[in-house]
Amino acid sequence: MLETPVIVVNFKLYEQASGKNGLNLAKIIDTVSKETGASIAVAVNPLDFKMIKNSVDMPVFLQHVDAVEFGAKTGRINVELAKEHGIDGILINHSERRMTIADIEYLVHRAKIVGVNTIVCTNNAKVSAAIAALSPDFIAMEPPELIGGDVSVSRARPEAITETIKIVNSVNPVPVLVGAGVKTGDDVKKAIELGAKGVLIASGIAKANDPRKAIIDLVQGLM
Amino acid sequence: MLETPVIVVNFKLYEQASGKNGLNLAKIIDTVSKETGASIAVAVNPLDFKMIKNSVDMPVFLQHVDAVEFGAKTGRINVELAKEHGIDGILINHSERRMTIADIEYLVHRAKIVGVNTIVCTNNAKVSAAIAALSPDFIAMEPPELIGGDVSVSRARPEAITETIKIVNSVNPVPVLVGAGVKTGDDVKKAIELGAKGVLIASGIAKANDPRKAIIDLVQGLM
Amino acid sequence: MLETPVIVVNFKLYEQASGKNGLNLAKIIDTVSKETGASIAVAVNPLDFKMIKNSVDMPVFLQHVDAVEFGAKTGRINVELAKEHGIDGILINHSERRMTIADIEYLVHRAKIVGVNTIVCTNNAKVSAAIAALSPDFIAMEPPELIGGDVSVSRARPEAITETIKIVNSVNPVPVLVGAGVKTGDDVKKAIELGAKGVLIASGIAKANDPRKAIIDLVQGLM
Amino acid sequence: MLETPVIVVNFKLYEQASGKNGLNLAKIIDTVSKETGASIAVAVNPLDFKMIKNSVDMPVFLQHVDAVEFGAKTGRINVELAKEHGIDGILINHSERRMTIADIEYLVHRAKIVGVNTIVCTNNAKVSAAIAALSPDFIAMEPPELIGGDVSVSRARPEAITETIKIVNSVNPVPVLVGAGVKTGDDVKKAIELGAKGVLIASGIAKANDPRKAIIDLVQGLM
Structure with missing residues (x-):
C-alpha cells in the first residue's frame, strides 16, 4: 500500500516523459523522493515499464x-502479467482511458487477489461514491473541465473536494487523491488540508521546464 | 415511476420483436397488461419507438x-430528445451496450431532470452497490453467464439476488429487478419472494412460440 | 440512387435540427428542393426519422x-430494420461515429442487398481510395481539421479534392462528395468544378440564422 | 522488410505465451529459425516486448x-515510442483489436516514416482490397469463422485465398499472409501454393503440447 500523503505522477504519453526521457524523469523524481522522504509514485506506459522499474526504488504503476x-x-495486457513483471499498482479509468463499471470492478477485484495497488479515477462526487463501493485502494477525483489546465481543483473548486470526500466516506472510506490542474506545493497543501490523501499530477511535472524544481515544490506541500 | 412489481420486456433487436413484429408483440403485451392489471413495460429500439408508443398504453422505454x-x-440521440418524443424510460448499461461509469452517472442525472425513468443494468452484487450510489430508479442485476440461457438466476443462484439486494440497501435502497434466464411465472414468483421488485426479460417473451401465453404465465408470478 | 450533383444535409444532433426543430428544418429544405429542382437529401437521427420521412418528398437518410x-x-438498429421503415440511405463512418473497416464493408454490402444508398465518410485521399474498393454509392471526404469550421475545403485545400478524386478513380470510380466547412453557393460551385458530385453540409444549414436563405444560396452553386 | 515466405506467430495473451512462458516460447522459435534458416517473426505484448527482443535474433512485432x-x-503507446524500443513491426487491426480505417491509415503512414514493418489483418477479400490501397507491408487475411478453429483456411476455403490475392493485386500488389486455423506444414505449403507469402498463426504454436515440434512442422511447409 502506498504511504500517504502521496504524490502520483502520471507520465501519460508526453514526449518529455516517454522512452529515454521518461527514464530520466523517473530518476529525477526517485532522487527527490529519497532526498525528502516524500511518498511518490509514477504511472508509466507498458513499453517503458521494465526499464523504469529497474532504475528506481519508488513504486511504479x-x-x-x-x-x-x-x-x-491480441493486443491486451492483464493484471496477472503486470504482476509477474513486478508492477506496484495500476491507474484505472483515467479520463483519457475510460472503462465500463463492470470492467473497473473486475480489475479492482483481480488486483486485490494478486496484490497490486489500485487508483480509480473519477470525474465528480457522485461517481466517486459509486467507485467507493468497489473498495479500490484510492480514488483520484479529477473534474474534467480542469484537467490539463492551469487552475487546480483545490483552488478553483475546493467544495468539490470536500463534497467528494464526504460522500465517499458515507459509502466506504476510501482515501481520495485530488487531480486536475495541480501545479504547486500550495495546491498540494490546500488539497491535504481539505482532507485529500495526496494528488495525481501529470503535465505539471512532465512538461515542466525544470521537473526537479517542480517536484521539489510539490513535495513542500506534503510537509 | 413504474408500479412494482413490474415486468420489463427488452425487445433487443430480435427479428421477432422489431419493426411490424415488434408492434404486434407490443400490442399483445399491452393487452395482457390491461386484462390482468399487471405492471409491464417494454424497451424498444429508436426506429420502432414512436410507432409502438402510439399504439399502447403501457410505458415504453x-x-x-x-x-x-x-x-x-452525428449518429447519436440523447435523453432530452427522447423525452420530447414521449419516452417513459431508458435502459442503461445493458450487457450488450456497456457504458462508462461517468456516462451512466450523466444519464441518470439528466433523466431525473427531464423526468424519465432509469433502469441501470449490472452484472453482480458489487457493481450493483456502485450503481446504487447514483440513485437510478431501478437496478437490473443480470449475471452475464445466465443471460440468454434457460436457467433463471432466481433458480440457479438465489443467493446472488439476496446478496445484491442486501449490499444495494447498505448503500442506497434502490429497487432491484432480476434478469438473465427468467422464463416462467415460477421464476418471477421466486425472484419476488427473494426481495426483487420485478424482472427484466427478453428472449423468454420475444422468442416465445406463443408470446401471449408466455407473458400470461409470467404475470401469474406477480400475483 | 441520388441524383447528382447533390447536397446532403447532416442534421447531427444539433438542437436546431432535432425533434420539432428538425421537422421544421426538413420541411424548409424539402420546399427549396421542390422550388428549385435541386437534388437534396437529409440525414437525421432514428427517433426523428419517421416523423420527417412522412412529411417530405426528398430522400431521408x-x-x-x-x-x-x-x-x-440491445440498443442497436440495423439496415434491414431501417429499410422496413422506409429509409433512403445511410451515412457511414462519419468522423463523429467512426467504424471499423470490417463493419463498413458489412454495411455497404448489406445496404446494397436491401436497396439502400450509402455515403461513406473519409478523412483524406488515401482512406478514400481504400473505401472506393468497397464500392459504396458515394464517398464524402471531410478533412477533420476543417469540420465545423468557417473555411471550406474547396477553398482552403482544393488540391485535397482533386487528389482524392484522382486516387479514388484509380481504384474504383465512386462519386465523391466534399464536406467540411462548406458554407456558401460559391463553395459548392468550386467543389463541383473540381470534380465533386456534391457536398455534405451540417452546421452551415442547421445552425444558420435563416436556413431557407442558406440552402437557397447553396443550391445556386449547383446550377 | 521481412523475408518471404514468412511465418508470423501471434502470442496473443495466451498464458502459455506470456511472461516467462512467452520468453521460453520465443527462444524455441528463434532456435528453429536459426537451425532451419526459415523466416519467422513473433508478435508479443508490450510488457514482454523488451525481454523477448533482447533474447532473440528474429524480428519481434x-x-x-x-x-x-x-x-x-494516458494508457496508450505509439509507433514512435515502439521504434525507440527497437520494435521490428506491428500487427494492425487484428480481429481481437479492430481499428477504424482512419486509424489504420494513420498507423501505416507513421510506421513507414519511422521504418517499422506493418501487417494489417483483414476478414475477407473486399476488406483486403480496401487495405491494399493503404500500402501496408503485408495483409493477413483471416476469415473470422475459422479463427481459433482446427480447419485451416487453405484447406476449408482455398478460393478465399486466391480471390483475396487476385482482388488485392488489382488494387495494389501487397503480399498476402494467410491466417485462421493454420496448424500444419501442409496448411502452410497449400497456402503458399495458392499464392500467399506466408502465414499468421497463433494457437497452433502457442498452445501446442510441443511447440518446438509444431514450429518445425510448419517450417517444412515453407520449403
Whole structure:
C-alpha cells in the first residue's frame, strides 16, 4: 500500500516523459523522493515499464491494464502479467482511458487477489461514491473541465473536494487523491488540508521546464 | 415511476420483436397488461419507438440513449430528445451496450431532470452497490453467464439476488429487478419472494412460440 | 440512387435540427428542393426519422446504423430494420461515429442487398481510395481539421479534392462528395468544378440564422 | 522488410505465451529459425516486448499500437515510442483489436516514416482490397469463422485465398499472409501454393503440447 500523503505522477504519453526521457524523469523524481522522504509514485506506459522499474526504488504503476483473462486477446495486457513483471499498482479509468463499471470492478477485484495497488479515477462526487463501493485502494477525483489546465481543483473548486470526500466516506472510506490542474506545493497543501490523501499530477511535472524544481515544490506541500 | 412489481420486456433487436413484429408483440403485451392489471413495460429500439408508443398504453422505454448533449454528435440521440418524443424510460448499461461509469452517472442525472425513468443494468452484487450510489430508479442485476440461457438466476443462484439486494440497501435502497434466464411465472414468483421488485426479460417473451401465453404465465408470478 | 450533383444535409444532433426543430428544418429544405429542382437529401437521427420521412418528398437518410444482424443486440438498429421503415440511405463512418473497416464493408454490402444508398465518410485521399474498393454509392471526404469550421475545403485545400478524386478513380470510380466547412453557393460551385458530385453540409444549414436563405444560396452553386 | 515466405506467430495473451512462458516460447522459435534458416517473426505484448527482443535474433512485432501522437494520452503507446524500443513491426487491426480505417491509415503512414514493418489483418477479400490501397507491408487475411478453429483456411476455403490475392493485386500488389486455423506444414505449403507469402498463426504454436515440434512442422511447409 502506498504511504500517504502521496504524490502520483502520471507520465501519460508526453514526449518529455516517454522512452529515454521518461527514464530520466523517473530518476529525477526517485532522487527527490529519497532526498525528502516524500511518498511518490509514477504511472508509466507498458513499453517503458521494465526499464523504469529497474532504475528506481519508488513504486511504479501502469497507466492502464485491460480487464481480461489470459487467452485469445491480441493486443491486451492483464493484471496477472503486470504482476509477474513486478508492477506496484495500476491507474484505472483515467479520463483519457475510460472503462465500463463492470470492467473497473473486475480489475479492482483481480488486483486485490494478486496484490497490486489500485487508483480509480473519477470525474465528480457522485461517481466517486459509486467507485467507493468497489473498495479500490484510492480514488483520484479529477473534474474534467480542469484537467490539463492551469487552475487546480483545490483552488478553483475546493467544495468539490470536500463534497467528494464526504460522500465517499458515507459509502466506504476510501482515501481520495485530488487531480486536475495541480501545479504547486500550495495546491498540494490546500488539497491535504481539505482532507485529500495526496494528488495525481501529470503535465505539471512532465512538461515542466525544470521537473526537479517542480517536484521539489510539490513535495513542500506534503510537509 | 413504474408500479412494482413490474415486468420489463427488452425487445433487443430480435427479428421477432422489431419493426411490424415488434408492434404486434407490443400490442399483445399491452393487452395482457390491461386484462390482468399487471405492471409491464417494454424497451424498444429508436426506429420502432414512436410507432409502438402510439399504439399502447403501457410505458415504453428505449434500450439505450447516448450520454451526450445536443450538438455536433452525428449518429447519436440523447435523453432530452427522447423525452420530447414521449419516452417513459431508458435502459442503461445493458450487457450488450456497456457504458462508462461517468456516462451512466450523466444519464441518470439528466433523466431525473427531464423526468424519465432509469433502469441501470449490472452484472453482480458489487457493481450493483456502485450503481446504487447514483440513485437510478431501478437496478437490473443480470449475471452475464445466465443471460440468454434457460436457467433463471432466481433458480440457479438465489443467493446472488439476496446478496445484491442486501449490499444495494447498505448503500442506497434502490429497487432491484432480476434478469438473465427468467422464463416462467415460477421464476418471477421466486425472484419476488427473494426481495426483487420485478424482472427484466427478453428472449423468454420475444422468442416465445406463443408470446401471449408466455407473458400470461409470467404475470401469474406477480400475483 | 441520388441524383447528382447533390447536397446532403447532416442534421447531427444539433438542437436546431432535432425533434420539432428538425421537422421544421426538413420541411424548409424539402420546399427549396421542390422550388428549385435541386437534388437534396437529409440525414437525421432514428427517433426523428419517421416523423420527417412522412412529411417530405426528398430522400431521408439515417446518420448511422449498426453493423449487426437481427438478434440479441440491445440498443442497436440495423439496415434491414431501417429499410422496413422506409429509409433512403445511410451515412457511414462519419468522423463523429467512426467504424471499423470490417463493419463498413458489412454495411455497404448489406445496404446494397436491401436497396439502400450509402455515403461513406473519409478523412483524406488515401482512406478514400481504400473505401472506393468497397464500392459504396458515394464517398464524402471531410478533412477533420476543417469540420465545423468557417473555411471550406474547396477553398482552403482544393488540391485535397482533386487528389482524392484522382486516387479514388484509380481504384474504383465512386462519386465523391466534399464536406467540411462548406458554407456558401460559391463553395459548392468550386467543389463541383473540381470534380465533386456534391457536398455534405451540417452546421452551415442547421445552425444558420435563416436556413431557407442558406440552402437557397447553396443550391445556386449547383446550377 | 521481412523475408518471404514468412511465418508470423501471434502470442496473443495466451498464458502459455506470456511472461516467462512467452520468453521460453520465443527462444524455441528463434532456435528453429536459426537451425532451419526459415523466416519467422513473433508478435508479443508490450510488457514482454523488451525481454523477448533482447533474447532473440528474429524480428519481434507488437500485437497493437495506438494511433496517437505523443501527448496527453494516458494508457496508450505509439509507433514512435515502439521504434525507440527497437520494435521490428506491428500487427494492425487484428480481429481481437479492430481499428477504424482512419486509424489504420494513420498507423501505416507513421510506421513507414519511422521504418517499422506493418501487417494489417483483414476478414475477407473486399476488406483486403480496401487495405491494399493503404500500402501496408503485408495483409493477413483471416476469415473470422475459422479463427481459433482446427480447419485451416487453405484447406476449408482455398478460393478465399486466391480471390483475396487476385482482388488485392488489382488494387495494389501487397503480399498476402494467410491466417485462421493454420496448424500444419501442409496448411502452410497449400497456402503458399495458392499464392500467399506466408502465414499468421497463433494457437497452433502457442498452445501446442510441443511447440518446438509444431514450429518445425510448419517450417517444412515453407520449403
